Amino acid sequence: MFLPTTRKEMDDRGIDRLDVILVTGDTYIDSPFMGVSLIGRVLESNGFTVGIIAQPDTDSGRDISRLGEPRLFWGITGGAVDSMVANYTASKKRRKQDDYTPGGENTRRPDRAVIVYTNLVRRFFKPTVPIVLGGIEASLRRIAHYDFWSNKIRRSILFDAKADYLLFGMAHHSIVELARVLANKLETDNRSATIPADTQNPVTLIPGLGYIAKTPKGIELPAYEAVVKDKDLYIQSFKTFYDNTDPMLARPLSQAHADRFLVLNPPAPFSSTQEMDEIHDLNYQRDVHPYYRALGHVRAMDTIRFSIPTHYGCYGECNFCAITVHQGRTVRWRSKDSIIAEAKKMTRDKDFKGYIFDLGGPTANMYGFECEKKLEKGACTHRRCLFPTPCPSLSPDHGPQMDLLKGISCLAGVKKVFLNSGIRHDLILMDKKKGQAYLKQVVADHVSGQMKLAPEHCAPGVLALMGKPGMDSLVAFKHRFDRICNALKKKQYLTYYLIAAHPGCSIKEMNELKAFTQNELHITPEQVQIFTPTPSTFSTLMYYTGIDPFAMVPVFVEKDPRAKEKQKQIVTRKAGHRTQAPSRQNRNQGKFSRQGKKNSRRKK
Numbered sequence: 001m002f003l004p005t006t007r008k009e010m011d012d013r014g015i016d017r018l019d020v021i022l023v024t025g026d027t028y029i030d031s032p033f034m035g036v037s038l039i040g041r042v043l044e045s046n047g048f049t050v051g052i053i054a055q056p057d058t059d060s061g062r063d064i065s066r067l068g069e070p071r072l073f074w075g076i077t078g079g080a081v082d083s084m085v086a087n088y089t090a091s092k093k094r095r096k097q098d099d100y101t102p103g104g105e106n107t108r109r110p111d112r113a114v115i116v117y118t119n120l121v122r123r124f125f126k127p128t129v130p131i132v133l134g135g136i137e138a139s140l141r142r143i144a145h146y147d148f149w150s151n152k153i154r155r156s157i158l159f160d161a162k163a164d165y166l167l168f169g170m171a172h173h174s175i176v177e178l179a180r181v182l183a184n185k186l187e188t189d190n191r192s193a194t195i196p197a198d199t200q201n202p203v204t205l206i207p208g209l210g211y212i213a214k215t216p217k218g219i220e221l222p223a224y225e226a227v228v229k230d231k232d233l234y235i236q237s238f239k240t241f242y243d244n245t246d247p248m249l250a251r252p253l254s255q256a257h258a259d260r261f262l263v264l265n266p267p268a269p270f271s272s273t274q275e276m277d278e279i280h281d282l283n284y285q286r287d288v289h290p291y292y293r294a295l296g297h298v299r300a301m302d303t304i305r306f307s308i309p310t311h312y313g314c315y316g317e318c319n320f321c322a323i324t325v326h327q328g329r330t331v332r333w334r335s336k337d338s339i340i341a342e343a344k345k346m347t348r349d350k351d352f353k354g355y356i357f358d359l360g361g362p363t364a365n366m367y368g369f370e371c372e373k374k375l376e377k378g379a380c381t382h383r384r385c386l387f388p389t390p391c392p393s394l395s396p397d398h399g400p401q402m403d404l405l406k407g408i409s410c411l412a413g414v415k416k417v418f419l420n421s422g423i424r425h426d427l428i429l430m431d432k433k434k435g436q437a438y439l440k441q442v443v444a445d446h447v448s449g450q451m452k453l454a455p456e457h458c459a460p461g462v463l464a465l466m467g468k469p470g471m472d473s474l475v476a477f478k479h480r481f482d483r484i485c486n487a488l489k490k491k492q493y494l495t496y497y498l499i500a501a502h503p504g505c506s507i508k509e510m511n512e513l514k515a516f517t518q519n520e521l522h523i524t525p526e527q528v529q530i531f532t533p534t535p536s537t538f539s540t541l542m543y544y545t546g547i548d549p550f551a552m553v554p555v556f557v558e559k560d561p562r563a564k565e566k567q568k569q570i571v572t573r574k575a576g577h578r579t580q581a582p583s584r585q586n587r588n589q590g591k592f593s594r595q596g597k598k599n600s601r602r603k604k
Contacts, residue, residue: 002030002289003040004051007066019048020179021070023121024135025079025086025113026100026300027292028054030285033304035135036077039175041282046176048072048183054292055101055108058116061124069125072182075175076121076163077135078113082534084149087111090501090530091561092149102288103296111149114138118161130164132178133157139168139326140535142210142264143241143255144224146234146544148533153228153544156255156262158210165203166210169326170312172279173268174208181206207247208268216261218252219244225258231545238541239549245325248378270313270332277338280309286349303420306349307358308342310334310404314362315371315385315394316424318456319467320502320531320539323362329379331366336404340411347413354414359405359446360421365428365438368400386426387467396431398438405446416445422452422497425477426469436480443484447492451481454497458516459509462502465548465555466539475520496521500567501558502531503542510570517571528568 004010005028010018020043024036032038040050051070056063079086079100086109087095098106110116114137121131141147141157158166167174181202204211219240227234237255244250250266271279286305288298311333314323323329339359346352361367371385371394385394408417419442428435442451455474457463463470478494485492496517500510517523533540541549548555558564 001283002028002285003037003044004067005053005289005291007068010051010067015049018051018067018070019043019072019183020050020075021053021067022050022075022077023053023056023064023117024077025055025083025109025117025137027102027108027295027298028052028289029100029298029301029304030287030289031304032280032282032284032309033307034080035170036075036079037284038279039075039134039171041284042172042279043175043179045278045282046179048179052289054289056117056120058110058120064117064120065124070129071186072179073130073132073164074121074128075132075134076114076117076138076161077133078117078137079109079135082137082140083109083111083113084147085532085534088149090532091565097299099299102292102298104299112160114141114157115161118163122162130182131161132175133161133163133166134168134171134175136322136326138166140322142166142168143221143253143262143536144227144234144237144257145535146533146540147535148540148543153224153234155224155257156210158212158262159257159260164211167208168210168264169208169267169328170271171208171268172271172275174206177206178203178209204263204265207265210262210264212257213254213261213263214259216254216256217263218254221253221255223256225256231547235541235545235547235549235552238536238538241536242325242538243381245328246330246379247328249381267328270328270330273333273335276312276332276334280334280338280342286346303357306346306352306356307420308339308346308356309361310339310359310401311361311367314366315374315379316363317384317387317467319465319542320456320499320534320537322534322537325536327362329385330374331361331370333361333367333400336400336407339404340407343408343411343414343417347411352413354416356408356414356417358420359408359417360419362421363424364419364421365398365401365423367404369395369397371395384467386424387469388464390426390430394430396427396435398428398431398434402434402438402441405441409445416448418448419446420448420452422454425453426473429473429477429480439480440484440488443481443490443492444488449491450493450495452495452497453477456497456499457502457505457509457513459505459512462504462509465504465542466499466502471516471520478521494521496523496525498525498528498571500528500530500571501564503539503546503557504548504555505531505567506556506558507563507567507570510567514571524574525571528571530564530568 022036030037043050051067095106101108147154221237222233247267247269253264255262313328313331315329385391458471533543
């Protein structure tokens with residue numbers, strides 16, 4: 001049974017008033033891959049009644065009013081992707097398609113969806129119960145942040161949306177605790193669930209929660225007004241913020257916005273394996289709600305319906321990736337029994353054809369092992385797990401995933417299990433005991449023709465700014481992969497995620513990448529992504545400031561859209577094809593860029 005999204009469904013269940021109403025920028029897909037559905041199911045399993053309003057019409061109260069007003073709070077999310085990333089390319093062109101919208105046309109998700117939906121609630125419900133922001137859009141915009149699409153520092157989204165609270169990260173624990181506190185408050189005073197946001201408020205003690213206060217708490221970041229004027233202060237602010245994203249080590253953070261303070265409590269503890277099993281064993285329908293299915297086919301269902309999430313978090317800490325400040329840098333996983341039980345449920349689905357399209361997480365082969373020191377004491381503050389070199393305290397062990405793959409592959413009705421999440425090739429090379437056997441098993445049985453890797457670039461300077469390993473490990477891995485494919489007589493290929501126009505990358509570095517893909521990888525890549533400065537990443541910090549925040553020296557940043565496109569075309573052009581000659585204006589810009597690099601070297 002789906003969570004209700006219409007008044008009739010509420011009536012059929014005898015629900016007069018819902019405890020919580022969740023509003024999302026995606027259509028309603030009842031799947032553990034969709035954060036809003038997972039949160040809804042977790043609340044439901046803890047005794048709260050929950051409804052979902054997906055992609056409401058923002059010009060009327062037709063959709064936002066159809067379930068009435070919740071008893072405890074509204075939960076607002078932009079969806080599985082930040083709405084500005086969902087709506088615009090790296091060149092700021094409007095995207096035509098949206099895989100999370102029925103019919104596939106990008107017509108239902110507003111720009112800055114979290115702000116728009118919050119305003120929509122307040123427009124038709126005055127006054128109302130607390131409005132709580134969540135999901136990746138709120139999580140990544142929880143402090144004063146650089147916004148690529150407006151090219152300016154924006155306030156915390158909690159201030160811009162004029163909401164009451166913000167839950168960041170995965171929010172499995174925090175959302176239930178918040179609902180309980182608000183429910184207790186209602187029962188106590190029988191007046192209102194709205195509580196003043198001050199230090200005496202029990203809500204303000206919840207881990208993973210942000211709120212607005214009159215006084216600071218914990219570490220005070222440079223004020224919003226200060227970071228707008230001073231890029232060095234913005235760098236300082238972000239680095240302090242990033243250093244306080246581990247639940248075991250983080251302290252509360254405060255940031256002044258005019259005469260009020262944003263307060264961020266330390267992140268919620270990571271879920272245990274047992275808790276993750278319980279969350280994923282809930283009664284998901286793994287389908288689009290009929291109300292929205294009638295509006296058209298949802299392309300996202302083609303892959304997620306028969307895929308299984310196995311773990312969260314990533315200790316790769318790539319500088320362009322936001323996983324660290326959302327899911328965290330500590331990997332937590334489900335048990336083998338829980339995952340196999342989910343696979344068995346899939347085999348009973350009438351539409352299941354025997355193929356599980358993905359078994360993984362942010363990085364497929366991080367399942368089942370972590371640094372013991374990190375699990376006991378929290379993430380290191382002085383180094384990363386994999387960069388610039390792998391930490392000897394991390395001991396990769398692909399055995400758990402090998403056993404998991406074998407267990408699922410043996411199930412009646414399962415023909416193939418694929419790993420499509422992408423893997424870290426350097427982890428396989430690090431695993432001296434089982435890495436070779438794991439790769440052979442994956443190549444033999446779990447690759448659908450192509451294995452995805454993410455080297456991103458080859459130039460050492462660019463890789464260093466990305467936080468990615470050098471190319472020696474990639475070349476060594478490719479040779480190993482090719483040998484296994486030849487021995488098994490399988491025509492399988494490696495595909496590569498590559499990025500153009502990342503900070504530190506100029507035409508020179510893209511020519512190096514072109515030569516590397518031709519001479520070492522023996523391919524002409526067809527898909528190269530232009531770097532998109534998403535909120536709350538170190539790479540975005542570099543893009544805005546033009547400073548390497550680790551060495552505190554200037555770094556070249558390409559900001560001209562045409563020059564970015566040219567970088568991309570250098571790598572994707574076929575042999576014999578000439579890239580269009582740059583205009584005089586572009587040639588002059590290149591001259592200025594080179595002069596800027598000379599000046600930077602003089603400063604060093």
